Amino acid sequence: MKARQKPGVVFAPQAAPALLRGVQTLVDAVRPTLGPLAGSVAIDHLNKTKALPEVLDSGGVIARRIIELGDRDADMGAMLLRGLLVRQHERIGDGTATTAVLFEAIFSAGLRYIAAGGNPMRLRRSLERLLPLLLKSLAELAQPLADQQPALTRLAYMLCQQADVAQVVGEAFALAGGFGRVEVRAGYGRELTRDYPEGSYFYSGLFSRTLATEGDYLTLETPAFFLCDFEIDDYHALFPVLQTAHAAGLPRLVIVARQLSEKAIALLVTNNRMGRLQTAAIKLPGLNAEDRQAALTDLAVLTGAQPWYAAAGTSLEGVQARHFGHARRAWADLHAFGLVNGRGDPRHLRQHVAALKARCLASDDPEVRRNLLQRLGTLAGRSVIVRVGGFTETEIHARKNLAEQTVAGVRAALLGGVVPGGGMALLHCRAALAARLPAVQDTDERAACRILSEALAAPAAAIYRNAGYDPGAVLAQLAGKNRALGFDVVAGRVVNLRAAGLLDSAITLQTCLRNAISTAALALTVDALIHLKQPEMTGKPE
Amino acid sequence: MIAEATESIYALAAAGSTLYAGRAGGLYRSPDGGRTWEDALAGLERPPGLAVTAIGLAGAQLFAATRGAVLRSEDDGHTWQVVGLAAPPPPLVSALALSPDFARDGVLLAATAEDGVFVSSDRGQSWLAWNFGLLDTNVYSLALSPGFARDARVLIGTESGIFSSTSGGRSWQETAFPLSAAPVLSVCAAGGGRWYAGTEEHGLFQSVDDGHTWQPRPLPGPLTAINSLHPAATGDLYVLLEDRLLVLRADQPVRSAGPWAAPAMALLVDAPGGRALVGGSDGRLEWVTPL
Numbered sequence: 001m002k003a004r005q006k007p008g009v010v011f012a013p014q015a016a017p018a019l020l021r022g023v024q025t026l027v028d029a030v031r032p033t034l035g036p037l038a039g040s041v042a043i044d045h046l047n048k049t050k051a052l053p054e055v056l057d058s059g060g061v062i063a064r065r066i067i068e069l070g071d072r073d074a075d076m077g078a079m080l081l082r083g084l085l086v087r088q089h090e091r092i093g094d095g096t097a098t099t100a101v102l103f104e105a106i107f108s109a110g111l112r113y114i115a116a117g118g119n120p121m122r123l124r125r126s127l128e129r130l131l132p133l134l135l136k137s138l139a140e141l142a143q144p145l146a147d148q149q150p151a152l153t154r155l156a157y158m159l160c161q162q163a164d165v166a167q168v169v170g171e172a173f174a175l176a177g178g179f180g181r182v183e184v185r186a187g188y189g190r191e192l193t194r195d196y197p198e199g200s201y202f203y204s205g206l207f208s209r210t211l212a213t214e215g216d217y218l219t220l221e222t223p224a225f226f227l228c229d230f231e232i233d234d235y236h237a238l239f240p241v242l243q244t245a246h247a248a249g250l251p252r253l254v255i256v257a258r259q260l261s262e263k264a265i266a267l268l269v270t271n272n273r274m275g276r277l278q279t280a281a282i283k284l285p286g287l288n289a290e291d292r293q294a295a296l297t298d299l300a301v302l303t304g305a306q307p308w309y310a311a312a313g314t315s316l317e318g319v320q321a322r323h324f325g326h327a328r329r330a331w332a333d334l335h336a337f338g339l340v341n342g343r344g345d346p347r348h349l350r351q352h353v354a355a356l357k358a359r360c361l362a363s364d365d366p367e368v369r370r371n372l373l374q375r376l377g378t379l380a381g382r383s384v385i386v387r388v389g390g391f392t393e394t395e396i397h398a399r400k401n402l403a404e405q406t407v408a409g410v411r412a413a414l415l416g417g418v419v420p421g422g423g424m425a426l427l428h429c430r431a432a433l434a435a436r437l438p439a440v441q442d443t444d445e446r447a448a449c450r451i452l453s454e455a456l457a458a459p460a461a462a463i464y465r466n467a468g469y470d471p472g473a474v475l476a477q478l479a480g481k482n483r484a485l486g487f488d489v490v491a492g493r494v495v496n497l498r499a500a501g502l503l504d505s506a507i508t509l510q511t512c513l514r515n516a517i518s519t520a521a522l523a524l525t526v527d528a529l530i531h532l533k534q535p536e537m538t539g540k541p542e
Numbered sequence: 543m544i545a546e547a548t549e550s551i552y553a554l555a556a557a558g559s560t561l562y563a564g565r566a567g568g569l570y571r572s573p574d575g576g577r578t579w580e581d582a583l584a585g586l587e588r589p590p591g592l593a594v595t596a597i598g599l600a601g602a603q604l605f606a607a608t609r610g611a612v613l614r615s616e617d618d619g620h621t622w623q624v625v626g627l628a629a630p631p632p633p634l635v636s637a638l639a640l641s642p643d644f645a646r647d648g649v650l651l652a653a654t655a656e657d658g659v660f661v662s663s664d665r666g667q668s669w670l671a672w673n674f675g676l677l678d679t680n681v682y683s684l685a686l687s688p689g690f691a692r693d694a695r696v697l698i699g700t701e702s703g704i705f706s707s708t709s710g711g712r713s714w715q716e717t718a719f720p721l722s723a724a725p726v727l728s729v730c731a732a733g734g735g736r737w738y739a740g741t742e743e744h745g746l747f748q749s750v751d752d753g754h755t756w757q758p759r760p761l762p763g764p765l766t767a768i769n770s771l772h773p774a775a776t777g778d779l780y781v782l783l784e785d786r787l788l789v790l791r792a793d794q795p796v797r798s799a800g801p802w803a804a805p806a807m808a809l810l811v812d813a814p815g816g817r818a819l820v821g822g823s824d825g826r827l828e829w830v831t832p833l
Binding site for chain 2: 174198221379
């Protein structure tokens with residue numbers, strides 16, 4: 001929640017310049033982080049308990065930390081852009097500085113056009129109409145990224161500028177692929193480490209430590225699996241399951257259920273002591289019904305089990321041996337469990353994985369994609385855990401953020417392809433606008449073409465300026481050259497961008513364009529600012 | 543000890559003039575081109591009926607795959623060491639493959655019919671399960687690229703198709719092999735990015751892009767299971783079907799041998815002579831010259 005203020009309304013012509021002031025202030029704070037020779041930004045700690053300021057080099061994190069400007073009219077413009085950048089940072093983790101620079105270029109040029117007599121609503125529609133053209137142009141530039149480690153490491157380095165993070169992320173994706181599960185966790189030591197867990201694992205553990213055999217841990221060789229989403233209160237309900245397993249001569253059984261009463265757990269512990277059938281009971285993964293359904297489906301496909309659904313009946317009478325699934329090995333502790341070499345039908349598993357991949361590629365919702373990617377990594381046994389260490393908690397936190405962004409960027413590049421980096425892809429998109437311009441009669445659409453054409457050069461110019469080069473001179477060097485070429489600000493010369501590994505994710509740049517154009521177009525139509533007593537804040541600063 | 547004539551033959555290998563045959567009852571050695579056979583595991587205490595399902599040879603080093611373990615010998619099979627793959631032991635090791643640069647890197651891979659792929663990088667002294675990303679652990683065949691030392695490429699044939707690795711087996715990717723044509727019983731590399739795969743019911747497939755995409759190659763006659771493939775140095779491809787042997791040149795059948803009543807299981811090609819030693823499920827062991 002932001003500080004209290006006096007309510008009020010600001011009308012045109014003051015509203016638009018105020019918004020622009022705020023946008024420019026935020027963009028000026030984020031712009032220095034663009035490019036491989038970018039600067040960083042020092043910012044006071046919000047809670048004031050730490051003497052040293054935070055030094056940040058991520059546009060998304062900087063935007064997140066700036067929660068209020070002193071000028072409350074300008075603050076509204078800054079917060080409009082901040083909300084956009086925070087959402088983009090949360091969803092794809094990369095490209096926030098590019099979005100900010102694009103937004104500012106479109107918004108400021110648009111306001112100039114409106115001040116000269118242009119119609120804001122018609123300009124907005126024209127800008128929105130041109131967006132698909134630019135997205136198509138970017139898609140045409142995209143090429144698949146080689147899944148070899150050197151190429152992935154180079155791309156990761158471009159994204160994070162830290163050799164150890166790039167090395168680990170490059171290796172992780174070389175093994176796990178674009179659909180792999182790469183988790184970034186805070187580590188305990190000082191180093192950056194990675195684990196490749198064998199098989200598939202889920203975040204849900206044993207119902208009770210009394211079921212564990214080695215402290216809080218349990219391993220079972222060649223276990224059978226019984227899967228259900230039942231909440232089992234009455235321990236008698238388990239009798240048919242245990243009797244069927246016993247009759248089938250199964251030595252070990254894992255029961256996965258939504259809930260198990262203490263009496264039911266006690267029954268399993270007692271049964272284990274008898275030594276004829278060793279059992280383990282595991283809580284069905286998932287916080288909501290949809291997640292639980294997905295986990296049950298995935299476990300069934302992996303193990304070949306036939307799940308029992310509470311929606312189809314309340315009794316486990318009728319359980320047969322053919323309903324059990326199997327695996328070579330299972331393990332569990334109080335927080336997680338996993339299985340190795342599930343005995344499900346491999347054809348069914350491959351079809352299930354293919355269907356999830358198709359859903360993932362077709363989905364625009366980042367949360368849905370994240371869930372599907374996690375499931376895909378689990379099903380395929382492609383999981384990597386990256387543990388980020390450091391000397392201080394602050395360092396660990398910052399490096400973990402950086403690693404997460406790098407993971408998101410590399411994944412996006414693997415799934416959606418790559419385009420020439422260093423702002424060159426956006427520059428190339430200007431050709432599509434130039435080709436369209438002669439056929440455009442409408443004045444506002446012609447203005448939109450010109451505004452976007454100028455804005456598309458802004459990220460490259462910022463990269464050159466941040467590295468100490470004159471953007472005009474560099475762009476003049478590149479004029480008329482092969483589209484594969486671009487300026488490497490680190491080497492200080494024109495290079496083949498693909499050969500030099502200077503690439504951007506096509507998906508990330510498309511998101512930048514979509515966010516910047518649609519939000520700037522909307523902001524251009526604002527005529528009045530209304531101040532509330534205590535405005536809400538989008539996204540937490542931490 | 544002479545092999546029982548009816549014991550199925552699963553694998554054949556040659557080191558100079560010495561032949562080895564993996565049978566349902568163990569491993570047998572013939573110093574005279576197959577006229578006489580002796581028990582090659584004589585120095586090893588073992589349970590009766592220990593089948594040898596795959597053989598690997600590199601100089602004096604000899605590897606024999608059995609249930610859940612790989613037997614290794616460094617003295618032409620006079621003494622043996624048993625190295626378990628994992629606990630519980632995989633019931634069937636379906637294939638063994640040594641790196642073409644084995645003398646230097648000591649890498650060999652074992653495919654298992656239920657537990658995926660195991661890799662050893664210390665000449666078979668220890669093994670690790672390497673199934674990262676492998677959606678199908680029912681592996682029936684395994685082949686390494688001739689340039690394995692450079693490209694680390696491995697292809698495996700499984701119950702549901704073909705998977706490839708460009709990291710020496712460290713991680714696996716699906717290929718575009720049609721699911722409907724699986725299972726894949728045999729796979730081999732012919733060099734220059736060309737690979738062949740033999741299926742149980744759908745004949746021979748070929749890839750010219752290092753296993754990414756696959757196209758069927760028509761074969762004459764009924765399509766029985768292709769149990770073994772062998773690319774000869776001459777460029778010919780030996781295709782062992784259950785009932786006959788075909789030799790393809792430029793993908794066209796030019797010679798054949800058979801038919802046989804009992805399924806042919808194992809193949810060894812005598813490269814200079816163009817002869818082939820064929821082992822059958824009925825214990826038949828026969829030199830044939832395709833005509």
